[in-house]
Amino acid sequence: MAKTVAEINEKIKAGKAVVVTAEEIIEIAREKGTKKAAQEIDVVTTGTFGPMCSSGAYFNIGHSKPKIKLGGGKTYLNDVPAYAAFAAVDLFLGANALPDDDPRNRNHPGEFNYGGGHVIEELVAGKDIRLIATAYGTDCYPRKRLATWINIKDLNEAVLFNMRNAYQNYNVAINGSNKTIYTYLGILKPNLGNANFCSAGQLSPLLNDPYYKTIGIGTKIFLGGGTGLIAWQGTQHDPAGLRTPSGVPKRGAGTLAVIGDLKQMSPKWLVGTSMLGYGVTLTVGVGIPIPILSEEILQYTTVTDADILAPVIDYSDAYPQRKPDILAEVSYAELKSGQIKIQSKKVPTASLSSYPKAVEIANTLKQWILSGQFLLTEPVAPLPGVESGISFKPLNERPIEE
Amino acid sequence: MIVMATTKRIVLHFPKRLADRAIVYHLVKDFDLQFNILKASITPEEEGLMVLELTGKQADYDKGIQYLTETGVRIQSLGQNVLRNEERCTQCGVCITLCPTGAFELERPARRVVFQDEKCLACGLCIKACPPRAMELHF
Structure with missing residues (x-):
C-alpha cells in the first residue's frame, strides 16, 4: 500500500487528498486501526508555537547614495544592534539582541521590554524601522554615517533564518532553591513552587516523526505564517539520546534550522517576547506536514501526550551547573493535567508553548494542503539520525595560560 | 429579615x-x-x-x-484596572501558576486561557511575567 510523495501531491492537486492534524489522527487511528487509517489518510499536519531563542533574520537594505559599507561598522535597528560583518549592505539581526543602553539584569530581575525579536515582529508588521549606522569609509564606500527609516517592503531581501527551532522534546523546569529564580523557562517559585514546560507534545512536529523518516533537509513547512524550508539540522541536534521503546525521545533530541521569506510572514506568528530576568526572544510558529507513506509512518503520528516523557530539571542548580541530575520523568499528559508530583509534593504546572496556537497552525497547514496551494516536498537529504553518531557535546574548556 | x-x-x-x-x-x-x-x-x-x-x-x-x-x-x-490585550495574548498559559488569586484558568480541552477579572487583585505580578506582554495595568 506504500504511497509516494508524488502520488499524494497528485491527490492534493485533484482536491482528493485526506488531511488531518496530529491531534485528530489519534482518535481516527484508534477507531479504524493503523492499517486502514494509513490507507485512507494522506497527510498529517503538526504545529508548535513557542519561544525559540536561536532565531534571527537577515536583510539587504540596498545602497545609499553615496554608498556606505556597513560591514565592519556598527548598525542599529530601533536601537537594537544588528550584526554587520558581511558585505556593504547585508545585516543579520538576532532575536536575543538588546539595545546597548538596556539595563539588562543590573536591577534584577530585568524587564527586557524590547529587543531583536520585537524588531523582527514590527518589521514583519510593516512598521518603519529606524536604521542608524556608522562605518569607517573606503574609497569605494566613502560614507561614514547613515540614519534612515527602512521598511520591509523596500528591502531587497528579508529572510527569517533560525538556526535552532522546533526542539523535538524539552526539559521541564523547576526550582529546588529557597528563592524565586528567573529563567528562559519563566519565573520559578522557590521550593518546587511550580514547574514550566515548553512543547506542543502530541502536536509537535518532530515528536510525530521521531526518526526523521519523512522530515528532512528541503522539507517545505509552515513558518511564521508563511512557507519556509528546513535548511539543515538545527544546532545542538542530538538524535542519539534516550528514547522510549516506541522511539519517542525522552530528552531534547532533534532540532531544525529553518529558513523562509520574511516578507510573506505575519506578526501573528512571529511575536517579540520578553522573559523577566532573562532576556528577549522570538515566539515562532512552525508547522510541518507528514506524508503518510506507510503504516509505520502513520503509527508514529498517533503518539499521544501520555506516550511522551520529559525530564524535570532543577534550574537553580542542576541546569546552570551542568549536572546530569533529573528529579523525575513525567508525561505531557501529566504536565497538561495542571499538576505533577515531585518528591511527594504536588507541583502546579504551566506551559510556555501555546497549545491553542499549535492547533491553529496544524489546522492552517491542513487548509493550505486541502485547497491545493501547498504541495509536499521530498527531502533532498535526510536529517542525521540515531545511526549518525552525532551528539550534543558539552564545551571542553581549556584554560588559556597568559 | x-x-x-x-x-x-x-x-x-x-x-x-x-x-x-x-x-x-x-x-x-x-x-x-x-x-x-x-x-x-x-x-x-x-x-x-x-x-x-x-x-x-x-x-x-x-x-x-x-x-x-x-x-x-x-x-x-x-476589574477595569488589569486588562488583557487579546491581540497580544498567545494563549500559552504561563500566567496560570503565577497568579496568587487564580484569576487565570485553562478552558479544557482546548487549553485556552480564560482571564477572570473579578478574581484579580491588581497585584501586577502577571504584567512583567507575561512573555508577549499582553497584560496591561490601567490605574
Missing part, C-alpha cells in the same frame, strides 16, 4: 489634598463597613492609590461610596 451583605473590590484615587486625611476610618465609623486593604501607595506627585475590599449592608455600602465621591475620591471598580 436577613439583610444581605455586599462585598466589593474597588480602587480609590486620592487627590493630593486628601492624601493625609483619615478617610477609610470614616467608612468604618460612620457606615459600619469592614475593609481589607489589598494595596496602597502614594505616587511621587503625592496622589494616593488604595485597593480596598469593602463589606457591609448594601445601603451602608452605597452611603459609604457616596461619602467617598463627595469628599473628592475617584472610584474605579477593580
